[in-house]
Amino acid sequence: MKSFRALVVLLTLGLWVAWLDAARWEVDLDQLLKTTAESEQEKLISRIVSAKPSWQEVSDYLRNLQFPEAETGKIHLRKTTCSDGVERSWILYVPTSYDPVHPTPLFVNLHGGVSRPEPIPDSEALEFMGDNLFKDLAEENGWLLLFPFGQEGATWWDEVGMSNINNLVRTVKREYNVDDDRVWLGGYSDGASAAFLYAMVFPTDYAAFIALSGHMGTGSLGGDLHTYAPNFYNTAVYAVTSFEDQLFPSAKMRPAIQMAREAGGDIFYREQEGEHDFSYAEEELPKIVHFLERHPRDPFPTRIIWESAVPWFGTCRWFAIDRISADPSASWHVDHNLVLTDDRITIGFRHDDTFPGPGIKVREIVEGTAAEQMGLAAGDVIIRGKKRKIKDMDDLMAYKAGLKRGDPIQLTVLRDGQKELLKGTLPPPTNYYLFKRERPSAMARVSFSANRVEIEGSRLGGFSVFVHPDMIRLERNLVVTVNGEEVFNRRVEPDIDFMLQNFLANRDRKLIYVAKIEVEI
Structure with missing residues (x-):
């Protein structure tokens, strides 16, 4: 009888340990999905692998989060x-x-x-x-x-x-x-x-x-x-x-x-x-x-x-x-x-989109462009394109719509409170x-x-x-x-x-x- 009871106790303990192992890997997996620290992730993965869940159990857990x-x-x-x-x-x-x-x-x-x-x-x-x-x-x-x-x-x-x-x-x-x-x-x-x-x-x-x-x-x-x-x-x-x-x-x-x-x-x-x-x-x-x-x-x-x-x-x-x-x-x-032809009209500056206007304030000049060639500078406020007044980007787009690659370009800017006329030439079309x-x-x-x-x-x-x-x-x-x-x-x-x-x-x-x-x- 004693040996039977001992066997029952051992079996019960074995089942209890197995249940704890199963519960532990699920707890570890839950924690793994929450942490972003790589070192902690490595430790948790190692413990989960050591608990030896089946791939089906792990897959089911992840699919049913x-x-x-x-x-x-x-x-x-x-x-x-x-x-x-x-x-x-x-x-x-x-x-x-x-x-x-x-x-x-x-x-x-x-x-x-x-x-x-x-x-x-x-x-x-x-x-x-x-x-x-x-x-x-x-x-x-x-x-x-x-x-x-x-x-x-x-x-x-x-x-x-x-x-x-x-x-x-x-x-x-x-x-x-x-x-x-x-x-x-x-x-x-x-x-x-x-x-x-x-x-x-x-x-x-x-x-x-x-x-x-x-x-x-x-x-x-x-x-x-x-x-x-x-x-x-x-x-x-x-x-x-x-x-x-x-x-x-x-x-x-x-x-x-x-x-x-x-x-x-x-x-x-x-x-x-x-x-x-x-x-x-x-x-x-x-x-x-x-x-x-x-x-x-x-x-x-x-x-x-x-x-x-x-x-x-x-x-x-x-x-x-x-x-x-x-x-x-x-x-x-x-x-x-595909070989394409770039004939877009790009002057070569980035504008300051926080500037309320009127005009367009230059934030940055792109090297090797018409803007650099004609002497446009950061801080300039563009107020005219040839004879067209420029109050905003829509006006600039309308001015550019009348140009083609290779054309001369004229911009009037405010620089340190003074008007300046800048002249240049747009680059020819390029293939790319x-x-x-x-x-x-x-x-x-x-x-x-x-x-x-x-x-x-x-x-x-x-x-x-x-x-x-x-x-x-x-x-x-x-x-x-x-x-x-x-x-x-x-x-x-x-x-x-x-x-x-x-x-x-x-x-x-x-x-x-x-x-x-x-x-x-």
């Missing part, structure tokens, strides 16, 4: 410290219909004029959001609306600005019940140019992109980035241009759209009457809503086409280009690019490539079916495949071939450490990969 109640129908103005150490504002609008129990779509709205010199003041940020038509769409359709603020040095195409957007998306996903398959990004002018860019370099987070009056090459040219039209294959883009746009007219943007479509890009394109403004909003916004509703993300597409010159921009969904080889490119690896090309790229055409990944690769030196149980059967071997040659053939074992690290990096509850295989060629 619970979220707190939130103030709805309200604009939330918040601050974040970017990678350059500068604190910048951002706004989140939470619709009245938001319910933390139900996954909610998220629209990331990027503004134009991203090169302003100083961080936007809070009062201006709130005023800007108050007039934002996408906020109205968010309320009507039950979307969360994320509105980052950029500036010179933190644009939509430099490291600071891009990492800020990525981090803010993950912040919202950490705090709110976001539908990971209905996250969209779009904007107007510079925000539209960024939408084109993100479709080519960061598509994984997003279901679709909205580009309204933007330029497909701005991210490449302004950010010194290599971008590739075939990457438009993976995520749908809705693009609009205007016939009389002073910056990006339809006639100049149309060839780029056509080239991207010929490269396989999934681009829905419309042209509207109007200048560089949002006057077509009333007609286009309902169509945009319908487009977004019809384009949820496919988290595990059976086919990916991807090209990259740098690993940082090397990932699309479940496939990543890790290394570019020095081999010759394959015959099918064609560079889709739409996309930057200074280094070789690798390209891959990838497909999967029945535990088999087949890759057509060009200059593909190394790659990764992210493994999800909805893609393959883990009890069977995964076979990977490159250009017909088998490079991987074995079972993939789930890796709890990787699962947790990857989830912390992307906060995507639909893309909880259980392992990653890396192949060097």
Whole structure:
């Protein structure tokens, strides 16, 4: 009897210890999802792995996270410290219909004029959001609306600005019940140019992109980035241009759209009457809503086409280009690019947008431009363009509309209270490539079916495949071939450490990969 009781006690203790282990890893995982300190994250991950939960238990926990109640129908103005150490504002609008129990779509709205010199003041940020038509769409359709603020040095195409957007998306996903398959990004002018860019370099987070009056090459040219039209294959883009746009007219943007479509890009394109403004909003916004509703993300597409010159921009969904080889490119690896003519009238200065007028106050002169040649200086107030009075930017745009490249230019300015007449000549038209090309790229055409990944690769030196149980059967071997040659053939074992690290990096509850295989060629 005593031995029986002892056995019962031991069994009870064993069950109790097992229950404590199970409870402990869940507590640790809950804490892991809340902390941002890397050292603390490492300790917690180590403890979770030591507790040996199954990958199914970890995946279920992450997929079924619970979220707190939130103030709805309200604009939330918040601050974040970017990678350059500068604190910048951002706004989140939470619709009245938001319910933390139900996954909610998220629209990331990027503004134009991203090169302003100083961080936007809070009062201006709130005023800007108050007039934002996408906020109205968010309320009507039950979307969360994320509105980052950029500036010179933190644009939509430099490291600071891009990492800020990525981090803010993950912040919202950490705090709110976001539908990971209905996250969209779009904007107007510079925000539209960024939408084109993100479709080519960061598509994984997003279901679709909205580009309204933007330029497909701005991210490449302004950010010194290599971008590739075939990457438009993976995520749908809705693009609009205007016939009389002073910056990006339809006639100049149309060839780029056509080239991207010929490269396989999934681009829905419309042209509207109007200048560089949002006057077509009333007609286009309902169509945009319908487009977004019809384009949820496919988290595990059976086919990916991807090209990259740098690993940082090397990932699309479940496939990543890790290394570019020095081999010759394959015959099918064609560079889709375009030579454009820049005949825009740019004088070559940045204006002080805090100056109340009348006139336009010069903040900064751009080197090597007509402004520098004619002696325009910071602090000058432009009051006349030849015979036309200039009270504001609209007047300057009207003066520039009568000029063409190579013409003489005359500006009257106030300098130290005195009028001065400045004369110069606009530069001749110049040709440029739409996309930057200074280094070789690798390209891959990838497909999967029945535990088999087949890759057509060009200059593909190394790659990764992210493994999800909805893609393959883990009890069977995964076979990977490159250009017909088998490079991987074995079972993939789930890796709890990787699962947790990857989830912390992307906060995507639909893309909880259980392992990653890396192949060097």
